[in-house]
Amino acid sequence: MGGNLNHEPDADSCYPFSPQTHSLQDIRQQATVAAKVFIQRDYTSGTMCQFQTKFPTELETRIDKQQFEETVRTLNNLYAEAEKLGGHSYLEGCLACLTAYTIFLCMETHYEKVLKKIAKYIQEQNDKIYAPRGLLLTDPIERGLRVVSFTQVLNLASAS
Amino acid sequence: MLGLGVTEPMRECQYSEISVVASSPMDAEHTKRVPRRRKWETFPGRNKFYCNGRIMMAKQTGVFYLTMVLIVVTSGLFFAFDCPFLATNLTPAIPAIGGVLFVFVMGMLFRASFSDPGVLPRATPDEAAHLERQIGEDVANGPGQGGYRPPPRTREVIINGQTVKLKYCFTCKIFRPPRASHCSLCDNCVERFDHHCPWVGNCVGRRNYRFFYLFILSLSLLTVFIFAFVVTHVILRSSQTGFLSALKDSPARYLFIVVVCFFSVWSIVGLSGFHTYLIGSNQTTNEDIKGSWSSKRGKENYNPYSYGSIVANCCAALCGPLPPSLIDRRGFVRPDAARPSPRSNGTSAYVSSQPRTRMCDQDQCIQSTKFVLQAAATPLLHNELITVSGGHSLSGKPSLGGPCASLPAAQHTPPGPVPNATWEAEALVRRDQEKSLFRWRASDEVSSPPSLGHGNPLYDPASQDSLHQDSVRGLVKLSSV
Numbered sequence: 064m065g066g067n068l069n070h071e072p073d074a075d076s077c078y079p080f081s082p083q084t085h086s087l088q089d090i091r092q093q094a095t096v097a098a099k100v101f102i103q104r105d106y107t108s109g110t111m112c113q114f115q116t117k118f119p120t121e122l123e124t125r126i127d128k129q130q131f132e133e134t135v136r137t138l139n140n141l142y143a144e145a146e147k148l149g150g151h152s153y154l155e156g157c158l159a160c161l162t163a164y165t166i167f168l169c170m171e172t173h174y175e176k177v178l179k180k181i182a183k184y185i186q187e188q189n190d191k192i193y194a195p196r197g198l199l200l201t202d203p204i205e206r207g208l209r210v211v212s213f214t215q216v217l218n219l220a221s222a223s
Numbered sequence: 224m225l226g227l228g229v230t231e232p233m234r235e236c237q238y239s240e241i242s243v244v245a246s247s248p249m250d251a252e253h254t255k256r257v258p259r260r261r262k263w264e265t266f267p268g269r270n271k272f273y274c275n276g277r278i279m280m281a282k283q284t285g286v287f288y289l290t291m292v293l294i295v296v297t298s299g300l301f302f303a304f305d306c307p308f309l310a311t312n313l314t315p316a317i318p319a320i321g322g323v324l325f326v327f328v329m330g331m332l333f334r335a336s337f338s339d340p341g342v343l344p345r346a347t348p349d350e351a352a353h354l355e356r357q358i359g360e361d362v363a364n365g366p367g368q369g370g371y372r373p374p375p376r377t378r379e380v381i382i383n384g385q386t387v388k389l390k391y392c393f394t395c396k397i398f399r400p401p402r403a404s405h406c407s408l409c410d411n412c413v414e415r416f417d418h419h420c421p422w423v424g425n426c427v428g429r430r431n432y433r434f435f436y437l438f439i440l441s442l443s444l445l446t447v448f449i450f451a452f453v454v455t456h457v458i459l460r461s462s463q464t465g466f467l468s469a470l471k472d473s474p475a476r477y478l479f480i481v482v483v484c485f486f487s488v489w490s491i492v493g494l495s496g497f498h499t500y501l502i503g504s505n506q507t508t509n510e511d512i513k514g515s516w517s518s519k520r521g522k523e524n525y526n527p528y529s530y531g532s533i534v535a536n537c538c539a540a541l542c543g544p545l546p547p548s549l550i551d552r553r554g555f556v557r558p559d560a561a562r563p564s565p566r567s568n569g570t571s572a573y574v575s576s577q578p579r580t581r582m583c584d585q586d587q588c589i590q591s592t593k594f595v596l597q598a599a600a601t602p603l604l605h606n607e608l609i610t611v612s613g614g615h616s617l618s619g620k621p622s623l624g625g626p627c628a629s630l631p632a633a634q635h636t637p638p639g640p641v642p643n644a645t646w647e648a649e650a651l652v653r654r655d656q657e658k659s660l661f662r663w664r665a666s667d668e669v670s671s672p673p674s675l676g677h678g679n680p681l682y683d684p685a686s687q688d689s690l691h692q693d694s695v696r697g698l699v700k701l702s703s704v
Contacts, residue, residue, distance in 0.1 A: 101353050106380045106389065106401055109528055110415065146546070148530075148539050156542030160437070163330045167545075174544045207344035207549040209397060 102135065102211040112142040114203070114211050122213060125196055134188055134200070138181065138211065145177035178204060263552040267345055268411040276552035278337040280424045281409050287336055287424030294332070294442070297483050298325045300476055301449045305456045312459060317452060324445045331438035332423065339548040340428030341414035343395060343403060351396035358391070383527035385516075402528070404509055418508045427508075430548065433541050436498050443492040450484035453477070502540045503533040 100122055105115040116135045118128045155173055159166050185202050193200050199214040206212065263276035271280050280287070298321070306318040346354065362375050376391035378398055389398045392405050395412045399405070404416035406426045415429035427435045457466075457477065501511060505528050510516060516526035530536050 099349050099353070101350060103398075104400065106387070107382060109382050110401055146544055148535075148543050152544045153538055153542045155544070156538075159545075160541070163327060164334060164434075172545050172547070174546055178547065204547075204549070206347065206350070209343070209346065210350060212350075 098215040100213045100215075102213070104209060105139075111146055112203075112208050113139045122198075125198060125215070126193070130192060134192075135211065137184065138203075141177060141181045141184065145174045145181075259555045261552070262550070262554045262556055265556055266550070266552070268342065269409050270342075270411070272552065279339050279552065280336055281419065281421075281426065283408070283421065284424040286421040290332070290422045290424075293483060294325075294328060294445075297449060297480060298445070300480060301453065304473070304476060305453055308456055308459070309452055313455075321445075321448060321452075324441060324448060328438065328441045328445050331434050331441060335420075335427070335431045335434035335438050336423045336425050338425075338431045338434065339550060339552070340426040341416075341430040341546070342409075342426075342428075342548075342550050343397065343400070343412040343414060344550050345394075346396040354391075354396065354398070385525065385527040387527070402507060402510075415507060416509055430546060433545075436495075436502065436541070439491055439495045439498065443488070443495045446484050446487040446491060449480065450488065453480050453484070502537055505529040505536040505540065 100119050102114050102119065105113045107113075114135050116132050116139075118131055122131060152173055181204075182202055185200055189200050193213070194216075197216050199216050201212045201214060203209070203211050261276050263272040263279075266272070269282045271282060271284065272278065273280070301321065302318060302325075306321065309317045358375055378389040380387050380389055380401065382401060387401050389401065391397070392399050392412050394405060394410060397412065399412055400414060402415045403412050405412045406416065406419050408419050409426055411426070413426050413428035415432065417427040417432055417435075419426045420435065423435060423438070425431065461468075501508065504526060506516060506526060510526075514520060516524060518524055530539055
């Protein structure tokens with residue numbers, strides 16, 4: 064059916080990326096067919112942002128259970144730190160109230176600082192552990208803190 | 224070949240250059256035509272945005288303007304007419320304190336009205352599909368331990384010893400976190416939803432509850448302040464000139480202030496008191512009205528979110544960390560990103576798609592035939608393998624490039640070639656790469672018939688015969704070619 068129209072791709076000219084590039088940016092930009100695994104939120108400790116540490120069966124062949132649990136547990140700890148009620152957050156809250164919240168025009172909230180830390184951690188995990196295994200961990204803030212998703216990245220170069 | 228004898232469009236489809244480099248004339252033209260849009264412009268809820276996404280309010284803002292007018296006019300009258308007398312006769316601290324209070328009230332009002340109350344972004348299509356699959360599995364599995372199974376679209380969670388039911392939101396396609404609720408006026412799920420306040424013109428939720436509380440608290444203080452000092456003014460005046468002549472100066476003004484302040488005292492002070500109680504017990508208005516944690520429901524019923532003491536609850540509500548907005552209003556929409564499908568399934572309103580829905584007749588023919596064959600080959604019950612990547616502007620042409628190629632379409636991956644059947648498959652293809660992808664796919668004989676210009680009919684595993692519906696449509700198209 065329409066066999067004439069399915070001409071084979073030209074060897075190299077149509078693939079702008081080289082198979083050697085594995086940096087996160089490149090993986091994101093490459094044409095990918097991706098499959099996703101979602102780690103849902105764990106609400107057993109209330110409305111705090113925590114994710115389930117149960118190891119999903121789909122990842123059994125891809126990564127180590129220890130590795131996965133360590134990643135999720137570190138993320139949970141970081142989120143707990145962001146939402147922690149302690150002297151620091153109270154001080155920040157009172158100061159902000161006294162200045163009618165204008166102080167946040169100059170300074171970042173504690174939560175935002177921790178979110179930056181989390182983004183860095185995820186980037187680091189992706190570079191070191193998950194990208195070499197063909198997985199991509201997305202930052203939950205991009206999904207509205209609903210899920211942590213592991214995306215299986217299928218490289219085109221290896222597929223053809 | 225089908226030999227339809229239509230050489231011109233065929234040639235166009237067959238031989239047009241397929242370029243995967245971004246600087247192709249097609250893409251350059253395309254990028255020029257569609258400027259990058261910010262996410263607030265494609266926000267699915269019923270909110271209004273101002274200042275390029277910095278300000279977010281509900282749809283109906285009339286009452287908010289009334290609130291502003293009332294506060295400004297009352298305060299203005301006070302400062303203009305009463306303050307000069309009071310400053311000279313009593314102390315200039317009175318207008319100073321009044322001024323500070325007024326600025327604080329307006330600041331808190333604007334903060335409460337203009338900020339994101341804690342809206343939960345809607346689920347992306349693949350998340351929604353994943354959840355639907357899980358729900359389907361729960362239904363299929365039957366009763367769990369002890370013979371009890373919660374209703375299909377609810378989940379039960381034990382928080383601090385209390386069983387909390389998480390409900391599934393059909394609009395946002397997520398399981399609502401505890402204490403979240405869907406506001407029907409704004410059409411959003413809001414975290415720690417308190418209520419929708421028309422006076423403030425916004426929902427009151429996790430992110431702006433403290434501003435709302437400080438607003439009503441400071442407003443009640445301001446109201447009491449103004450009321451007290453207007454009365455003081457009248458008393459002082461009447462001690463000098465007599466009561467009636469004091470009133471005669473401007474009777475309308477005094478009447479206005481008295482009426483406004485009187486009603487405000489009862490309503491706003493009452494409201495402040497009510498919210499103080501809510502904060503102390505760490506409940507939302509929603510929960511209090513429903514009596515979710517009331518001891519009347521049962522002896523074992525208590526509030527699992529309370530921190531134990533009133534002081535701790537107050538500190539947590541007012542001085543706790545302020546979470547950031549989850550909806551990223553001012554970010555740019557990524558043209559290749561999977562967007563949640565907010566609108567009804569019928570529309571294919573994509574930001575980046577061109578109205579290139581004209582297809583070559585031959586292509587329509589090919590598509591329809593493929594579709595029909597597809598449907599014939601696929602069994603009805605295949606919901607766990609069918610995935611939908613809705614919201615994409617993917618080329619519907621596996622083997623053709625050029626102007627006939629693009630059709631905003633949902634892509635159905637057939638069950639066979641999917642390597643791992645339990646994964647959700649979604650094509651994350653950038654615009655300038657998709658043609659190479661489809662050429663790869665074509666060479667692998669993976670036919671992916673689009674649903675001829677439709678949205679995502681296979682979202683819902685309940686509509687399992689939608690593929691067959693589409694095949695019927697395909698047949699109809701075939702007959703029309």
